[in-house]
Amino acid sequence: MQYLVCKFGGSSVATSEKIQQIVKILEQNPLRRCVVLSAPGKAPSYPVKVTDLLITATKKVLAGEDCSQEIRQITDRFTSIYRPLNLPEEIIQKILSDIDRRLSSDKSHPGKFRDLVVASGEDINSQLFAEYLNLLGMKASYISPLQAGLIVTPVFGDAQPIPDVSLKLASLKRLIPDQILVFPGFFGYTADGDVATFSRGGSDLTGSILAEALDVSEYENWTDVDGIFSAHPQMVDSPAQIQALTYREMRELSYIGFNVLHEEAVRPVMRKKIPIRLRNTNNIKNEGTLVVTERLPSQRDIIGIASGSGYCSFTLYKFLMNREKGFGRRLLSIFEDMDLSYEHCPSGVDNISVILDQDQLKPEAVNNIIRTITEELKPDDIRTEFGISLISVVGEGLIHKIGVLAQAAKALSSAGVNIKMINQGSSEMSIIFGIDTSDERKAVSALYKEFFSN
Template sequence: MKKVVKFGGSSLASAEQFQKVGKIIRSDAARRYVVPSAPGKRFGGDTKVTDMLYGCYRLAEEGKDFRGALENIKARYMEIIEGLSLNLSMDEQFEEIAKNFQNKAGENYAASRGEYLNGIVMAEYLGFEFVDAAEVICFDEDGNFDAEKTDEVMSKRLEGLQQAVIPGFYGAKPDGSVKTFSRGGSDITGSLVAKAVHADLYENWTDVSGFLVTDPRIVKDPATISTITYREMRELSYMGATVLHEDAIFPLRREGIPINVRNTNRPEDPGTMIVESTCNKPKYTITGIGGKKGFASITIEKAMMNSEIGFGRKVLQVFEENGLSFEHTPSGIDTFTVYVHQSEFESKEQQVIAGLHRAVQPDLIELESDLALIAVVGRGMRRTRGTAGRIFSALAHAHVNVKMIDQGSSELNIIIGVENRDFETAIQAIYDIFVTAQI
């Protein structure tokens, strides 16, 4: 049994947090590969080490004195080291960083030092081997990530190691210069390690006990999703939910390695399992509710449009020619509606309308703005009869005017259009009927 465990910045902000992490790792011998982030905020108003590094490097680049700023960063690490009673000096590392800052080694290098140093502390604390990510995460000359080479180099390097700490967020180009991932940071490193060592599980430890059924800014204390499929996660993330970045999932999905999102501060919580597929019956009929505001709809009416071959294509071509992507195209009889992002549409409105008139000679074009789309997502909806009935009854009961409904293939997700002002009410109503009512 091999587990790769990745810890976010808030899990490693202080010696106290390190101790929680240490306890988690030592409680399970399978937790053999550790991917740390840089120390995050210890309290509200605190500065993340990575941001301190950016600030410090800016001084260096501007030729100003950056020694004081670098000392502050060193103090952050020494506080952790001393708090953990480790016998570890960081003098050598900070001397090298100072030298490289002086030589303008670049922002990528500067930013990466937070993880690098934290990895050294973590390895010392756990008694694991430290493996510099620059050795095992490979970018090409142009700075593009090289997945194949990384997998080869990392597999070989980690093969002989019983336990290792590999800092997240960065790697190196063939000339040895450091390159960071643009987004998803340490999550990507963690998934690459999990892939390389053929892990049985990739644990992603954060400060939340997994993904929530819906946005906590809309619904108070929403329930946690116990199991979510990659597909459901992508659907929810598309509709605005904060989940793992696509790049952090892709390597694992191909290998069928499940991800477990856990809370360092509440290790007793099971968190959320992210899996390729599962016959695990979900706790609630729905897995999650996502949504976004700020859409506009363009409804085209024309008698007998359905028998006009090429009608839909011509309509969509007008949007394409104006550089607009569309979200949904629900249709009735003799009506065809196109949902677009309002912000993108506004400046092109008149060209689009003129284009539609030229292209398909509609009987009528109707515009509506300030619309929101809500996605109700869940593999459980397929096997539960009446999901749509419950959703629309709940919305009616909550006095929400449903502007649009779109459901493609059998109830895997249902898209609902409402007015912006009904957005929160609608999400709360759907949450209540499926989750609150069941608790």
């Protein structure tokens, strides 16, 4: 199908002017027939996102506290956006009244209640926007996820679409030629008819699900940045914008530091090889970054440098460890039993390290880990280290290019950065270095200069 699905994030719907900008974008290309909206994000006069206000209101209600201040801020926010656009007051107030209905609903299941209330930001915004489009003479319909068939698992706050959800949503194909479909992001309905939200940022996933179901030519994701850059702008001055990269490269970049798209949003479009285009609502002339199955081999071998901090390591030393069957499995099972996930597990002949995101550790966790490992595996020594940053050199060209590891290691050495750990997966699409967090900015700058200066 030649149509496009367009998802607009919180910053893109934050003010009246931003809503008018969306209209311009839709008018620019009549094939943009399915619009997915987030709840309004921060704006100059509104420092708190609507979703955060709804979360606070939910917590207060469940605690038996008054939430009238938050609800007033939410209703004022929507009114400040749509009243200047001349949307009739009675329409605005009628749609906003749904918040009170949700707040007065059953609270016996806190998770269900939370999701019902928190999802109202996207739902109300989508209804108001559809009304505004019709006011302008652009035929549009608000599409309820329940009526459309966006069925999700009953995991409140972290729902997933059911396996055949795209088949249920495919009936929307008959509507799209005649009108613009306005669909709220971030949530679906369980088989029992309860609202269940995706994890935060889940509007990206909604757009991806619809792109697959409608079999569109492209999924546009509109935010407040021009696209994906070859390094984080906070680490490197004016990094180059990436024109095109593969789904696999984006996944590698987003794993460490590049929060460009909800991590689960890639899978639905990958199944049908639908391109994703990341674009800037405020800069329509910029074509953004295209994410595709395969890119031209003439483009850069190295596509980007990503980094992230807040990691720690547990390193075990044991003589003849390599002869002890099941040692690695038993080590990782200790972390699993403590409900901890690991990032990397580099090893030597008589040593092995487990790299973790240290944010998941509770105060007593480190002592418990060391004690359990000592009792069950009896290593000769255990060493822990905190304040580790991971730097990743990413690109499909790594598979064929010789000497990238040596080139990167030399650049880090010249910059005075000590390498604590090196890891390269079997896909050979990325090389990950573990370094001191104090050297993170220096390391990213050195690698960017090495691979992108020309």
